[in-house]
Amino acid sequence: MSQVRPEHDLAAYMRGLGQRAREAARYMASADAGAKNAALLAIADHIEHSRETLAGANHQDMEVGRGRGLDSALLDRLELTDERISAMAEGLRQIVALPDPVGSVSEMNYRPSGIQVGRMRVPLGVIGIVYESRPNVTADAAGLCLKSGNAAILRGGSEAIHSNLAIAECIAHALAENEFPGDAVQVVEITDRDAVGALLRMPEFVDVIIPRGGKGLIERISRESAIPVIKHLHGVCHVFVDEDADFDKAVAVAFNAKTQRYGTCNTMETLLVAEPVAKSVLGVLAPMFLDAGVELRGCARTTQIIPEASSASEEDWSTEYLAPILSIRVVTDLDAAIDHIHRYGSQHTDAIITDNIVKARRFLTAVDSSSVMVNASTRFADGFEYGLGAEIGISTDKLHARGPVGLEGLTSQKFIVVGDGHIRK
Amino acid sequence: MSQVRPEHDLAAYMRGLGQRAREAARYMASADAGAKNAALLAIADHIEHSRETLAGANHQDMEVGRGRGLDSALLDRLELTDERISAMAEGLRQIVALPDPVGSVSEMNYRPSGIQVGRMRVPLGVIGIVYESRPNVTADAAGLCLKSGNAAILRGGSEAIHSNLAIAECIAHALAENEFPGDAVQVVEITDRDAVGALLRMPEFVDVIIPRGGKGLIERISRESAIPVIKHLHGVCHVFVDEDADFDKAVAVAFNAKTQRYGTCNTMETLLVAEPVAKSVLGVLAPMFLDAGVELRGCARTTQIIPEASSASEEDWSTEYLAPILSIRVVTDLDAAIDHIHRYGSQHTDAIITDNIVKARRFLTAVDSSSVMVNASTRFADGFEYGLGAEIGISTDKLHARGPVGLEGLTSQKFIVVGDGHIRK
Numbered sequence: 001m002s003q004v005r006p007e008h009d010l011a012a013y014m015r016g017l018g019q020r021a022r023e024a025a026r027y028m029a030s031a032d033a034g035a036k037n038a039a040l041l042a043i044a045d046h047i048e049h050s051r052e053t054l055a056g057a058n059h060q061d062m063e064v065g066r067g068r069g070l071d072s073a074l075l076d077r078l079e080l081t082d083e084r085i086s087a088m089a090e091g092l093r094q095i096v097a098l099p100d101p102v103g104s105v106s107e108m109n110y111r112p113s114g115i116q117v118g119r120m121r122v123p124l125g126v127i128g129i130v131y132e133s134r135p136n137v138t139a140d141a142a143g144l145c146l147k148s149g150n151a152a153i154l155r156g157g158s159e160a161i162h163s164n165l166a167i168a169e170c171i172a173h174a175l176a177e178n179e180f181p182g183d184a185v186q187v188v189e190i191t192d193r194d195a196v197g198a199l200l201r202m203p204e205f206v207d208v209i210i211p212r213g214g215k216g217l218i219e220r221i222s223r224e225s226a227i228p229v230i231k232h233l234h235g236v237c238h239v240f241v242d243e244d245a246d247f248d249k250a251v252a253v254a255f256n257a258k259t260q261r262y263g264t265c266n267t268m269e270t271l272l273v274a275e276p277v278a279k280s281v282l283g284v285l286a287p288m289f290l291d292a293g294v295e296l297r298g299c300a301r302t303t304q305i306i307p308e309a310s311s312a313s314e315e316d317w318s319t320e321y322l323a324p325i326l327s328i329r330v331v332t333d334l335d336a337a338i339d340h341i342h343r344y345g346s347q348h349t350d351a352i353i354t355d356n357i358v359k360a361r362r363f364l365t366a367v368d369s370s371s372v373m374v375n376a377s378t379r380f381a382d383g384f385e386y387g388l389g390a391e392i393g394i395s396t397d398k399l400h401a402r403g404p405v406g407l408e409g410l411t412s413q414k415f416i417v418v419g420d421g422h423i424r425k
Numbered sequence: 426m427s428q429v430r431p432e433h434d435l436a437a438y439m440r441g442l443g444q445r446a447r448e449a450a451r452y453m454a455s456a457d458a459g460a461k462n463a464a465l466l467a468i469a470d471h472i473e474h475s476r477e478t479l480a481g482a483n484h485q486d487m488e489v490g491r492g493r494g495l496d497s498a499l500l501d502r503l504e505l506t507d508e509r510i511s512a513m514a515e516g517l518r519q520i521v522a523l524p525d526p527v528g529s530v531s532e533m534n535y536r537p538s539g540i541q542v543g544r545m546r547v548p549l550g551v552i553g554i555v556y557e558s559r560p561n562v563t564a565d566a567a568g569l570c571l572k573s574g575n576a577a578i579l580r581g582g583s584e585a586i587h588s589n590l591a592i593a594e595c596i597a598h599a600l601a602e603n604e605f606p607g608d609a610v611q612v613v614e615i616t617d618r619d620a621v622g623a624l625l626r627m628p629e630f631v632d633v634i635i636p637r638g639g640k641g642l643i644e645r646i647s648r649e650s651a652i653p654v655i656k657h658l659h660g661v662c663h664v665f666v667d668e669d670a671d672f673d674k675a676v677a678v679a680f681n682a683k684t685q686r687y688g689t690c691n692t693m694e695t696l697l698v699a700e701p702v703a704k705s706v707l708g709v710l711a712p713m714f715l716d717a718g719v720e721l722r723g724c725a726r727t728t729q730i731i732p733e734a735s736s737a738s739e740e741d742w743s744t745e746y747l748a749p750i751l752s753i754r755v756v757t758d759l760d761a762a763i764d765h766i767h768r769y770g771s772q773h774t775d776a777i778i779t780d781n782i783v784k785a786r787r788f789l790t791a792v793d794s795s796s797v798m799v800n801a802s803t804r805f806a807d808g809f810e811y812g813l814g815a816e817i818g819i820s821t822d823k824l825h826a827r828g829p830v831g832l833e834g835l836t837s838q839k840f841i842v843v844g845d846g847h848i849r850k
Binding site: 029103109115124207208252256257364368370373376381398417419421 | 451454455528534536538540542545547549550632633653671673674675677678680681682685767776778785789790791793794795796797798799800801802804805806810811812823824825827828829837838839840841842843844845846847848849
């Protein structure tokens with residue numbers, strides 16, 4: 001990739017990006033919603049009008065990727081088809097339709113002193129996004145950051161560099177036409193791995209890092225970053241079928257949570273079933289899963305009920321398969337289910353199926369995950385499904401953002417105080 | 426302090442604290458408000474009934490401190506007078522009166538899919554507090570952490586170790602009587618500086634670190650911590666007197682913001698005055714400040730108007746004096762004032778004095794500080810004044826908490842979803 005590698009020293013190059021992003025962020029913070037929306041629509045238009053250029057750049061990446069022997073799953077994620085180009089533009093138009101969180105003031109209350117106190121929503125500043133393969137993230141992330149009044153530094157995978165730079169061109173044109181600073185969205189041109197390291201060590205210029213990609217990438221970033229990271233490592237999601245569950249709903253939700261899509265972080269990886277209903281529930285679910293090609297691994301009690309199931313190892317309980325494999329455990333009761341989730345879960349998404357409100361209430365309170373559900377498939381844990389409009393990621397951390405992170409997660413709140421010459425006594 | 430130093434290895438000791446705190450946190454998260462309040466009231470009672478023990482332990486600390494030649498300001502902060510003991514108990518009773526944030530559910534909304542989605546407030550988990558000299562922080566911090574459903578690891582200064590351990594005794598008795606795990610509040614017994622280092626390197630056991638103390642302490646903790654830190658480094662607060670300010674209010678607020686207390690982080694350190702009103706405003710304010718014993722340092726224009734003022738150096742503009750010293754700059758207009766605050770401020774608290782709503786609106790939006798004020802003294806930036814009830818600290822960061830941090834700042838929100846057997850299509 002030497003042709004896209006700037007000649008100057010890497011650290012100086014990254015610091016330059018950071019400084020310019022910091023300046024652009026100040027401008028973006030005061031930009032009004034109308035102007036930001038106009039720029040987003042212009043990016044969408046440029047993307048649609050640059051189909052051939054984007055396809056050409058993507059073709060280059062695909063050729064290089066094939067030459068480097070990338071596997072088919074990676075090549076699939078890398079490919080910019082005509083539909084995917086349209087989807088990028090459509091995604092930006094959907095962001096335009098979302099309300100602008102910036103400047104929104106929560107209720108102002110009079111205090112005994114006579115001052116009025118409220119909170120105003122403000123952008124975070126500069127967001128660093130580190131991602132892999134999918135070039136559409138360049139457009140999505142730029143859209144969410146711009147709409148929330150932030151500047152973005154985007155660092156995609158080396159395998160997608162030509163596609164990402166072509167999308168960056170569209171963004172740059174749209175920003176310029178709308179009199180926004182071009183530095184509001186910068187794509188890192190250096191494909192060297194060390195560029196990520198440099199990005200993670202600029203807390204004076206970057207306010208938060210959002211990694212999107214595999215567990216390896218996210219672990220590395222969490223370990224190395226001197227900047228707060230919004231992330232989730234993995235999703236070991238559970239569905240617990242309580243003895244007071246409606247039978248048909250339990251079967252439908254458990255089947256959906258596993259089979260609707262295998263490769264997503266909100267897919268169920270472990271099914272917990274209360275002993276009193278284990279035989280009847282698993283008796284119906286097991287053939288459904290087996291017919292769908294799902295490999296079953298279970299506890300001793302499960303393998304008694306399902307002869308086709310193999311024995312789950314201790315490691316299975318904390319494994320995110322991202323594949324048609326399911327671990328199943330029969331538990332004595334609600335408390336045992338909660339204990340299992342506490343011990344093996346990843347604090348992503350966990351659901352109980354029950355008609356008993358007391359148990360539902362206890363599950364909602366006691367399970368410490370970013371999404372906790374009653375009688376619904378874990379697959380609903382998603383920014384669109386929750387009404388956030390779009391998500392830049394999911395957080396299983398507790399500070400700042402928890403669960404799907406949308407526009408609001410890219411903002412903060414400052415206190416505002418209005419008085420009439422009030423002084424402190 | 427060898428008598429309070431556990432015999433075992435420091436890292437193992439700290440990890441033991443962490444593990445036990447993590448377990449206690451799980452219990453605390455499900456504790457109901459009534460039980461938590463009962464424990465807080467019991468701590469208050471034990472503190473009041475242990476006046477003699479507390480005074481005795483504090484006497485030991487004071488003796489050691491005098492022997493070590495601590496300065497009088499430090500000894501003053503260290504002292505537990507009878508009023509201060511009463512104030513600790515009273516502070517805990519005030520925390521009892523605050524609403525419990527935990528479990529509070531924001532509006533549940535139906536989504537097009539039919540699921541209901543809302544957010545439930547949850548504790549952060551384990552809070553590490555690192556503080557200096559004032560022993561009352563032990564009671565305050567324990568109270569706020571317990572009320573918000575968190576476990577606390579408290580690491581006070583070595584100079585206050587006997588006082589802190591005596592307060593910890595009161596807390597331990599109250600927790601035991603109310604059937605709470607004693608590990609919900611642990612005071613680090615090791616006074617070795619390395620104990621702080623070990624605490625900052627246990628992200629698996631500690632969710633957030635809150636340092637309270639001088640700039641040196643906070644800088645060190647920010648630099649070393651592998652755990653997110655809620656902090657503010659310093660407060661370089663500004664009052665800008667706009668040309669459309671009400672004259673009397675401008676004078677009253679500027680005087681109050683500087684002189685009501687000199688040593689607090691929300692005290693004004695720099696006064697900015699718009700050129701058209703500089704002569705009249707400074708003409709009245711200068712003798713008031715000088716009479717109060719405030720040393721004035723100004724820009725060239727200021728020293729023309731106030732002959733008693735010395736010339737401010739570049740360094741003055743970014744200095745937190747915490748003393749009767751004020752820097753003054755005459756600026757051309759609102760934009761120049763905003764630029765000055767952007768360049769030299771600490772994002773703590775900044776105020777404009779104006780009767781012009783257009784300028785007030787612009788100042789509120791453009792100044793990127795944790796508290797932004799119109800026609801009010803910067804001294805109002807405080808958890809009590811804002812109605813948060815009590816504060817564990819002030820944050821000038823943007824992620825998670827910004828401004829005074831009360832009970833809500835010690836919590837997070839998880840998503841909760843309720844359906845009726847809903848599956849993702």
